[in-house]
Amino acid sequence: MSTSLRTLKGVGEKTEKLFAKIGVTDMESLLSYYPRNYDAYEEPVEIRSLEEGAVVAISVAVITGVYVNQVRNLQVITTTVADLTGKISVTWFNAPYLRSAVRKGSRFVLRGRVVRKQGKLQMEHPEIFTPAAYEEILHSLQPIYGLTAGLSNKTIVKLIHQVLDEQKLQTEYLADEYKERYHLADRNFAIPAIHFPKNMQELLAARRRLVFDEFLLFILAVQSLKEKTEEAPNAFPMHPVWTTEQIIESLPYDLTKAQLNVWHEIERDLSGQALMSRLVQGDVGSGKTILAFLAMIMTVENGYQAVLMAPTEVLARQHFQAMEKLLQEQNIDFGHPVLLTGSDTAKEKREKYVLIASKEANLVIGTHALIQEKVQYNNLGLVITDEQHRFGVKQREALTTMGNPPNVLVMSATPIPRTLAIIIYGDLDISVIDELPAQRLPIKNCVVDTSYRPKAYSFMEKQIRQGRQVYVICPMVEESEGMDGENVLDYTLKLRNVFSPDIKIASLHGKMKAKEKNVIMEAFAAGEIQILVSTTVVEVGVNVPNATVMMVENAERFGLAQLHQLRGRVGRGEYQSYCIFMQGNGAKEISKRLQILNKSNDGFYIAGEDLKLRGPGDLFGIRQSGLLEFKLGDIYQDADILKAASETASEILSLDADLSLPQNEELQRRLSAYMKEDLQNLGL
Numbered sequence: 010m011s012t013s014l015r016t017l018k019g020v021g022e023k024t025e026k027l028f029a030k031i032g033v034t035d036m037e038s039l040l041s042y043y044p045r046n047y048d049a050y051e052e053p054v055e056i057r058s059l060e061e062g063a064v065v066a067i068s069v070a071v072i073t074g075v076y077v078n079q080v081r082n083l084q085v086i087t088t089t090v091a092d093l094t095g096k097i098s099v100t101w102f103n104a105p106y107l108r109s110a111v112r113k114g115s116r117f118v119l120r121g122r123v124v125r126k127q128g129k130l131q132m133e134h135p136e137i138f139t140p141a142a143y144e145e146i147l148h149s150l151q152p153i154y155g156l157t158a159g160l161s162n163k164t165i166v167k168l169i170h171q172v173l174d175e176q177k178l179q180t181e182y183l184a185d186e187y188k189e190r191y192h193l194a195d196r197n198f199a200i201p202a203i204h205f206p207k208n209m210q211e212l213l214a215a216r217r218r219l220v221f222d223e224f225l226l227f228i229l230a231v232q233s234l235k236e237k238t239e240e241a242p243n244a245f246p247m248h249p250v251w252t253t254e255q256i257i258e259s260l261p262y263d264l265t266k267a268q269l270n271v272w273h274e275i276e277r278d279l280s281g282q283a284l285m286s287r288l289v290q291g292d293v294g295s296g297k298t299i300l301a302f303l304a305m306i307m308t309v310e311n312g313y314q315a316v317l318m319a320p321t322e323v324l325a326r327q328h329f330q331a332m333e334k335l336l337q338e339q340n341i342d343f344g345h346p347v348l349l350t351g352s353d354t355a356k357e358k359r360e361k362y363v364l365i366a367s368k369e370a371n372l373v374i375g376t377h378a379l380i381q382e383k384v385q386y387n388n389l390g391l392v393i394t395d396e397q398h399r400f401g402v403k404q405r406e407a408l409t410t411m412g413n414p415p416n417v418l419v420m421s422a423t424p425i426p427r428t429l430a431i432i433i434y435g436d437l438d439i440s441v442i443d444e445l446p447a448q449r450l451p452i453k454n455c456v457v458d459t460s461y462r463p464k465a466y467s468f469m470e471k472q473i474r475q476g477r478q479v480y481v482i483c484p485m486v487e488e489s490e491g492m493d494g495e496n497v498l499d500y501t502l503k504l505r506n507v508f509s510p511d512i513k514i515a516s517l518h519g520k521m522k523a524k525e526k527n528v529i530m531e532a533f534a535a536g537e538i539q540i541l542v543s544t545t546v547v548e549v550g551v552n553v554p555n556a557t558v559m560m561v562e563n564a565e566r567f568g569l570a571q572l573h574q575l576r577g578r579v580g581r582g583e584y585q586s587y588c589i590f591m592q593g594n595g596a597k598e599i600s601k602r603l604q605i606l607n608k609s610n611d612g613f614y615i616a617g618e619d620l621k622l623r624g625p626g627d628l629f630g631i632r633q634s635g636l637l638e639f640k641l642g643d644i645y646q647d648a649d650i651l652k653a654a655s656e657t658a659s660e661i662l663s664l665d666a667d668l669s670l671p672q673n674e675e676l677q678r679r680l681s682a683y684m685k686e687d688l689q690n691l692g693l
């Protein structure tokens with residue numbers, strides 16, 4: 010089934026275009042456009058029990074007339090409703106049709122958010138139902154889809170209903186045997202049920218099946234990448250070089266045993282017969298970068314080019330500068346680095362392309378700009394990247410010189426148990442740096458509420474007076490209507506009032522131009538800025554060892570894995586470092602989650618404990634893994650489904666390696682479509 014949306018009632022060119030914006034181009038992709046969340050239609054509650062912030066239903070009678078106010082271009086309709094326990098005022102915006110529908114004495118069920126205005130509770134812009142209509146949807150879960158301007162939730166709901174009503178779904182491709190073994194629902198049940206579940210149980214069953222499908226295709230795709238890599242000839246034979254030994258000898262620190270082991274694995278790979286495809290996994294601050302540099306230098310000394318691709322420009326620049334410094338300190342004259350990023354001007358880019366194509370530049374460091382079509386590499390022997398941009402078919406092709414794919418090294422700081430890593434990174438060999446440099450002092454943590462702020466500020470000042478630097482993280486860039494929480498811009502101003510002017514405070518966030526970000530980051534790295542107020546843009550890999558305090562505002566807003574990454578920005582040097590998790594709201598459970606971070610600095614432990622704390626109700630909450638954004642699945646939460654999918658993939662492939670048997674026809678079709686489209690979204 011791959012019919013055009015245009016055959017559906019009510020879909021013209023305009024709607025078709027809107028759907029294209031959210032990636033829905035035909036009926037199949039419409040059915041796999043899963044809800045982002047669900048609205049639960051629960052029993053109405055009593056007015057006297059209403060609490061600010063809750064979204065609830067109330068069953069009421071209208072006890073006054075309807076008042077209409079025009080506030081600028083907004084028409085506001087207000088009335089008062091009551092049940093046996095109390096009354097509350099209700100407002101709607103721009104809903105002229107309600108003027109005649111809502112009359113004194115009529116009975117309705119209203120469902121909406123309770124807010125506080127001028128000290129009083131009121132319900133704002135609720136949905137409105139007759140009691141009978143509400144009865145019908147009571148206890149159901151209504152889908153909420155990701156939208157784009159001009160496309161409403163209602164339109165999506167209507168069209169999905171239309172497809173489901175008119176077409177007999179025949180999308181099952183999995184043998185009964187697997188469904189029974191792993192308790193999986195039928196796919197023809199799961200698709201309608203993920204959109205319109207009758208209850209939570211149905212939703213969970215549907216989700217389980219569709220997560221399984223998603224993982225199965227992913228694993229089959231990874232297997233097929235692995236085959237391609239294994240078959241590829243190694244056009245870049247290398248031998249170990251003295252230079253790397255010398256560098257290791259003359260570094261200002263000794264490599265840890267774990268770093269040395271992993272380095273020897275990389276060195277062996279590069280000088281072996283087959284191409285390298287290796288993942289290096291190590292907790293934040295474990296010292297992955299130097300290993301990447303050693304591999305690049307070995308590649309270059311063997312006569313090939315090496316590329317390091319970073320996820321952000323700030324990080325690319327940091328790596329570039331570190332590499333330049335290393336080459337200088339070591340008097341290496343054969344390595345010529347170049348930095349290529351999105352903020353280069355067209356002219357700069359052209360010049361750099363020439364340097365790269367002629368191999369005058371042989372150590373190429375940059376961002377995604379590195380895999381643009383116009384970059385012509387010259388004997389590219391090694392590509393190093395991070396886990397989010399693991400190289401898939403397309404990227405590998407882009408970086409292939411005369412048909413020869415390069416060696417690949419992937420760096421990851423995501424703590425993931427080995428059993429899962431083997432599945433997710435099925436196409437890569439895995440090395441683990443399981444030890445932090447010895448002289449590091451463990452970070453001291455605390456979880457506090459906002460009353461602790463003055464103390465935190467004076468602590469920060471003390472550290473700054475000792476020459477250290479501070480990060481403050483806020484969840485938002487600027488104030489945003491309807492969202493509580495600290496924002497970078499206001500917080501920066503606030504701190505400027507708290508601290509004396511000789512303490513320099515700057516902001517950093519994703520809405521800034523790359524150039525501005527670079528200037529700030531460089532000034533911070535050079536110690537010219539003492540406090541950096543930032544969003545999570547500093548999360549990945551930023552390395553300023555002189556920074557010793559990390560304070561996270563509204564820590565409850567972040568996933569634990571993300572907080573662990575943030576905390577990893579301090580404790581990177583010889584000084585004692587501190588992390589202050591500031592909790593903006595006092596819910597007990599959140600505190601319990603944050604206590605996990607308080608107790609441990611070990612990424613593996615944290616990921617495990619986080620998993621234990623979360624139940625099925627959390628399925629649609631914050632994603633923890635931060636890598637491989639599957640549509641529905643989460644590798645931590647759904648680890649058992651991942652395992653089931655992995656076993657199924659092995660069994661299917663052992664019976665039919667190229668999926669050519671008739672019973673695998675549908676699976677094969679899905680896999681090719683998946684490898685074309687979805688893998689790209691996963692950075693593969």
Ligand SMILES: Nc1ncnc2c1ncn2[C@@H]1O[C@H](COP(=O)(O)OP(=O)(O)OP(=O)(O)O)[C@@H](O)[C@H]1O
Pocket residue numbers: 262263264265268291292293294295296297298299421422446447549550551552554577581
């Ligand atoms: N064996 C070591 N002893 C002491 N310091 C080290 C050692 N190895 C690396 N370092 C230093 O530790 C800091 C962190 O290393 P690096 O930036 O490579 O971390 P990372 O593993 O990339 O972490 P992240 O995932 O957070 O980016 C750097 O300043 C680096 O120079």
